[in-house]
Amino acid sequence: MQAIKTTDLTIRFGKFTAVDRVSIAVEQGEIYGFLGPNGSGKTTLIKALCGLLSPSEGTGTVLGMDCVKQADEIRQHVGYMSQKFSLYEDLTVKENIEFYAGVYGLRGDYLRRRKDDAIAMTHLEPYLDRRAGKLSGGWKQRLALACAFIHEPKLMFLDEPTAGIDPVARRDLWDLLFQLSGQGVTFFVTTHYMDEAERCGRVGYIYLSKLIANGTPDELKEIPEASPPGTRRIEIITSQTSNALAAIKRKSYVHGATIFGQSIHLLMDNQIGLDKVKADLAADGFTEAEMFPIKPSLEDVFVTLTNSLKE
Amino acid sequence: MKATDQQPTRSNPFSGLVPVLRKEAIHISRDPSALFFTIVLPMIQLLMIGFAINTNVRRIPTAVYDAAQTQESRRLLDRFVNSDDFNIVKYVFSEEELNREVIAGRARVGVKIPPDYSRRLLAGQSANYLVLVDGSDSSVAGEALNVSNAIALRESLERSLSVTSVRQALPIESRPKILFNPDSKSANFLIPGMIGVLMQMMTVLMTAITIVRERERGTLDQLYMTPVKPLGLMIGKAVPYAVVAYAELLILLFFMRWAFGVPIRGSIPLLMMLCAPFILTMLGIGLLVSTKAQTYQEATQMAFGTMMPSIFLSGYIFPIENMPAQFQFISKIIPTTYLIQIFRGVILRGAELQDLWQQGAILTGMSVLMITIASLRFRKKAG
Structure with a gap:
């Protein structure tokens, strides 16, 4: 059984189409990354999958349950965590966990066991009596996760779970996600971070309400639209990246150029040889540049797809 | 599951x-x-x-111009004072002064008793007195109007029934009793x-x-x-x-x-x-x-x-x-x-x-x- 399956799911608000004929399938135990610019329809799709919005057209099932008819049951079996770490700051860690446990109707031994598990999983033990508002960002996120996971959901929606937290906490969270997905929990994660997208089993990219890419990160890098016909990508390593970027951008055979740390990623006509690029850079005074062909990164793929749709 | x-x-x-x-x-x-x-x-x-x-109007500051200065005019003013609704704050000696007191807001009410007040009363003619009321506060104005009318009415009745000398009751007396909030x-x-x-x-x-x-x-x-x-x-x-x-x-x-x-x-x-x-x-x-x-x-x-x-x-x-x-x-x-x-x-x-x-x-x-x-x-x- 697939954890999520949608067929031509469409959601309209009046004349505005927020989600346009999106079809995705997420396998159980998979970590599915859902990317797209702000306002492209990510949160709307999550709301529809939880039965908070009815699809204008198309269908969706979550854990085998219909998104419209069985919305109540779906909400009992999925977890949701948003970027805001929606916690009650004047309640203690323990009270927050107990509140969500109550909301999901946990009782008796099961309640005690789940509380212990959630606390152990997130290492919140030392902070149980601290007010949630007094926790640092990373700990707030752990608490939010403990709350969202208290009822042992089979599927978790994480809406930009790592926005605004430090890299160590980010890494810890992902380690936890992999551990849980190994136990069969499915994750539907929205993010703006490409390194997180690379970690996902499969990735969807939504732009202007339409799903324009869907597959494993490696598959997406191979899709023909990622590199327009007659182009290729190269990486240039130079010590003066920003000046070199300005110089190379002006060349007529260059379609796009971006800085990645100490290097420049270039999308260029594949007729042009590397020698030509090297010579042009040398002519502009960048003599010690090294270059070699590369595969597109996920970011390259999304930027190219977005730009081709803009045109 | x-x-x-x-x-x-x-x-x-x-x-x-x-x-x-x-x-x-x-x-x-x-x-x-x-x-x-x-x-x-x-x-x-x-x-x-x-x-x-306190929305109850009591002791309205009043200026008086008693041009008559007679026994009758003083009796009328006593009635004003005794009503507890008026408090005579100033006696003036001209109509302009009276007006000035009201305009300046020192008095809310001005009472003028004309010089011929007693003469007309004794001659059996209709005597009148002037009550200037500052209308800028409607509750005060309303109260002043009611009470000054009531005073005139009572004074007239007592005079025409000649109950002045011998203390004698009016034929009809209203005895209002305010229930539940007796002091208003x-x-x-x-x-x-x-x-x-x-x-x-x-x-x-x-x-x-x-x-x-x-x-x-x-x-x-x-x-x-x-x-x-x-x-x-x-x-x-x-x-x-x-x-x-x-x-x-x-x-x-x-x-x-x-x-x-x-x-x-x-x-x-x-x-x-x-x-x-x-x-x-x-x-x-x-x-x-x-x-x-x-x-x-x-x-x-x-x-x-x-x-x-x-x-x-x-x-x-x-x-x-x-x-x-x-x-x-x-x-x-x-x-x-x-x-x-x-x-x-x-x-x-x-x-x-x-x-x-x-x-x-x-x-x-x-x-x-x-x-x-x-x-x-x-x-x-x-x-």
Whole structure:
């Protein structure tokens, strides 16, 4: 059984189409990354999958349950965590966990066991009596996760779970996600971070309400639209990246150029040889540049797809 | 599925009520400053209104120009003084001076007795005296007019019946007896109404803010993703604030009784019972405000917006009977109007359920209506 399956799911608000004929399938135990610019329809799709919005057209099932008819049951079996770490700051860690446990109707031994598990999983033990508002960002996120996971959901929606937290906490969270997905929990994660997208089993990219890419990160890098016909990508390593970027951008055979740390990623006509690029850079005074062909990164793929749709 | 065995699938429309209620109670207990202001601020308002405001007109500052300077004119002025409505602050000696006193605001009323006052009286002709009334304060003007007319009338009657020399009663004497508030104390009239208005403000504001705060923090979106149902959420949030509203009511009643000596003639349990539909209606309005307002500021403004009609059109200060028909209609759809009738009835007149069941029934109808509208809007918002 697939954890999520949608067929031509469409959601309209009046004349505005927020989600346009999106079809995705997420396998159980998979970590599915859902990317797209702000306002492209990510949160709307999550709301529809939880039965908070009815699809204008198309269908969706979550854990085998219909998104419209069985919305109540779906909400009992999925977890949701948003970027805001929606916690009650004047309640203690323990009270927050107990509140969500109550909301999901946990009782008796099961309640005690789940509380212990959630606390152990997130290492919140030392902070149980601290007010949630007094926790640092990373700990707030752990608490939010403990709350969202208290009822042992089979599927978790994480809406930009790592926005605004430090890299160590980010890494810890992902380690936890992999551990849980190994136990069969499915994750539907929205993010703006490409390194997180690379970690996902499969990735969807939504732009202007339409799903324009869907597959494993490696598959997406191979899709023909990622590199327009007659182009290729190269990486240039130079010590003066920003000046070199300005110089190379002006060349007529260059379609796009971006800085990645100490290097420049270039999308260029594949007729042009590397020698030509090297010579042009040398002519502009960048003599010690090294270059070699590369595969597109996920970011390259999304930027190219977005730009081709803009045109 | 494993989860299904351990957790009953609940399609209970009140799902989430108990945890929300418990959480809300913790919120209230964690925020003593808010609680302090919801209880203490109304008490301060009560003290200010109770001590400072007196709508009864007494001892109106009066200037006198007695051009007659006779026994009769002095007798007339004595009547003014003895009425206790007038306080002669200045004797002047020309009409300009009299006018000046009134224009300058040193006197609200100017009395001029013309030089021929006594002569005309003794000649059996109609004598007149002039009463200048400053109309800029309508309640003072009205009082001055009534009392000065009454004085003239009484003086005329006594003269024409020649009861002056021998102390003898007039044929007809009105003996008004003011029931329930014998001293016509403003506090007795205002405070019960004020408690109604304060209850409205606190209940609407508290309920609206508690939900808008969750919206601002994003916890409301989170709750929508859980099995919590709108009805469970609404009631869970409303009940703790209803308890606070009742506590506030009792405190205000206590103050009214012991600080202002306003007697409670009726039954307090009856008062509490008749308050229930009012509090529910206000909780409904608060919830409705919360579905419209996106921010704390908006919620506060809207809550205060609902206050204006309740202050001016509920009969709290201005009698409904004096309003034009269309405003009388508006006052009939304001819940506070009925609460104030209930308060004044039970507290001042000792009214019982049989006297006030209509108000109770109307409020119950209103509460059902408001809660229904609020929960429908809430459901829509959640979806």
